[in-house]
Amino acid sequence: MIISMRNILLLMGAVAMLWSCSREEPTTWNIHGAGPVAFGRLSLNDMVADSLLSADETGLWHLVFTDNLTDFNLDSVIAIPDTTIHRSFVVPLIGGPFSIPPNSTIIGLDDENVLNIPQVELKEVLSKGGTLQYTVTNYVNGYLTCTYTLPGITKNGQPAVLVAAASPGSAGDPATSTGTLDLTGYHIDLTGESGTSTNTILSEVNIKTSPDAPSNAEVYGQDSVVIDLQIIEPLISYARGYFGEHHYEMDETVSFGDDIDLPTGVLNLNQISVDFKVENNVGVDARIEFSGLTAENSMTSSSVALVNPAFFSDMNITRATDVNGLVIPTYHEVSMNEVNSNVDAFIETLPDAISVQADVDINPLGNVSDNNDFIYTDKPLNALMEIDIPLCIGMSNLTLEREIELEEASDIPWANGTIYLKMVNGFPLSALVDLTMVTPEGTVISGLLSNAYLAPAPGDGSTNQGTAESVFAIAVNDSWLAQWASPNKLLMSVSFNSNGETEWVKLTTSGFIDFVITGDITTEVSVR
């Protein structure tokens, strides 16, 4: 063949080059698009946590807020302190040395150990934590096995048995052996050998030469074995006994601003009620005298003290009953409303904290239970406040604020145009809407909407009287689109207004705000 392979390859190479023209940049063009972006419906339970809302039979929303003002901390009353029990056992012989063969008992006796728990006489406890650490110190010249049985400390019906093997020791050079026992789940009987004592742990000691000792023990009279028991950080889940008479002065502030995202502004409430309830799950009597309950608003530095005679009278709290582990609590309740108290002003403060002052007496009548006070530490004596606010309200600039994290609009190189926010308001409330893009430090980057007026639905919300439509235009431009990215944020602020703060409107389950976001945007399409 005369056409050379070289020439063919050259030609093929040229063809391949022609075919392999590759894109060095994307194809782009500008496009002007219009259409819907998003839609949705806001009802009140979208703006307020579901757990705080309840609708009555008429469809009227109630804001129901329950908080535990305080747990009266009775755990500390029956707390067992860290305790060390030091016991020395002497060989009951005189003279010596005596050669004692293996597996021979040299000391055996029962013993009682008393725990030092001031003002409290416990008969039994159930432990949920803590450690029993033991140390055996052997002054006897022989291999010993020390068995320390605690018949009153049981788990699943079996007593705790501490067994320590001690090497030979001497008066000048004793041998020690240590070990620990996890007290979790142990029942501790503190009635001692008699069964009627309190704070007393019975123990049985048996010390003998080790069965497998290689040689006889050489024992002198008055040689001793010392046992140290340490109860370290004991935790109690249940206790019974007499817990003593105690007096406390309580001064606490309960903050709940983080829990319920409180609005700011002026609120006028109607038919508000507050139920105050002391729930006693503990088998002790108590007397509580509240001396102050104050609503505090840290934003406005305002506060309102509750006024209600019944609340500030002595409350005698009867002990709970334990029926085979089932606790039947007792209650003391005080109901407050706008007639017998100033709860409306109290709540209208829009408090983010409530301070409580009280004097509390435990067992004011002494040991009337014959050492049968009880406590399950997970069931305390507590004070609950339940606030029920029917949302028949007047408001002026009641403002909800939300921060929305931004995600980078990385696929959009630039855009100009308008985003439309159409809102159909079914609430009889007007609102001023602000939408601002801010830096993490709060510096305003761009005000997207400023005091945009959302018209109210006609009527007072009693009946379904229609809706009002408002359309807001948000200009889209490169300057703010470029900054539409984390860590910047979108700050949304909605200030609600009724027709004057003293005119009440009803927020019902039929109320809503429909919104539709549409766009009419010019941007660049890029195809790689």
Added chain:
Amino acid sequence: MRALIAIMFLMTSATMFGQTHPLILFYGDSLMTDKHAFIDISVIGALGSDHVNNSFIEKMYLGGHISDEELDALVAESGERNRAGMDARVGMQWWDLHTGLFGNECYRLMVSVQHENHAYAAYTDDLFKLGFRGNSDFVGKRVELAPLNMQYQAFQKFGVGVLDQSTYSRAQLSFVTGQDFISLDMNRARMTTSSDLDSISLFYHGDLIMADPDKHGFGAGKGLGAALDLEWNLPMKDGEGWFGVAVYNLGFIRWNGATEHYDLDSTFYWTGVEINDLFDVEEDLTMPALQDTIGYELRTGNQWQLMPMDVRMRMLRRLNERIFIDAGIALQPYQQSIPELRVAVGQDWNGKVMLTEQISYGGYSGFRAGVHVRTQLGAGFIVQAGTDNVPGWISSRARGRDLVFGISRIF
């Protein structure tokens, strides 16, 4: 997306499968008698459109920004029905000129190998405007997106045939391996944007076929087929010219069982992303992927597909020793092109150099003016080069561009 755009715009006009060129028909006897073989390598590629211009095609293919002015002009120039297409072929053929077949000294064995790409798109003006200008001008109006027809085929042919050296007529049977096939046919499709922008509705009815999407690249082997290429040349009685009829790619490809067939028949109604919690929109405000929102039924299985057949008729006649004319018509019945008419005037310098100037109309494009040159070099080489569309190489506003280059050797 890119593939669809590539299909739509990287396309060919010209019916580029030239019949036997005049140099061989006029001088074949002297060139090929008592020779051993003829070998030919050729490259043919053509883009064409009756709508989009070269600037647009280049940017769609090679990248770059298409200006608003360009697009506005293209929108203004678009008709109700617009076409664009591409044909490309690289091939090699070999004729045995020494040994007769079937007891006839004029019958010769021929073999060939070639790779071909064919694509076309036919679309409405509304679709083009929607895609490149957006829907803003269509608010409150209906956008007619159909009829829309797009197709891309790529395959390799391995042919064996018989050449009648007395007329250079030939018949060739080829084994075909399919490299790729995508076809979209929308019979009815329309889109409406509501006046207050709160909804966009899209109705569509059609089908999309994609050959085995798991295989890629040259010689992917997604299907097998067979094709006939026939060319019949009839000399005029006075010996001063020829009539010719040719059919290329008369055949089929059976695309394999992994071919995906999408039945597109649904109405899609877009009202935006539903946000359940305006104050916690991060999770809600995620745009759904288009493929998740388009309604379709998918089935897989073999697909029998006709190959892009090309039918040609021509008349070649000498007016005198120096001047001849070459006129013909080409049809691609399975493509979206219209019949292509062409008339060429040639100058012949004793077969050493032939120059033809051509005017043509049809295919995927409108009127075009072209020029071709064929020349004998020493040692039996014949080189041909040309274009059917000279303005396509000069003006970015011309609609299409093509190139033919071939080198042959007779020995």
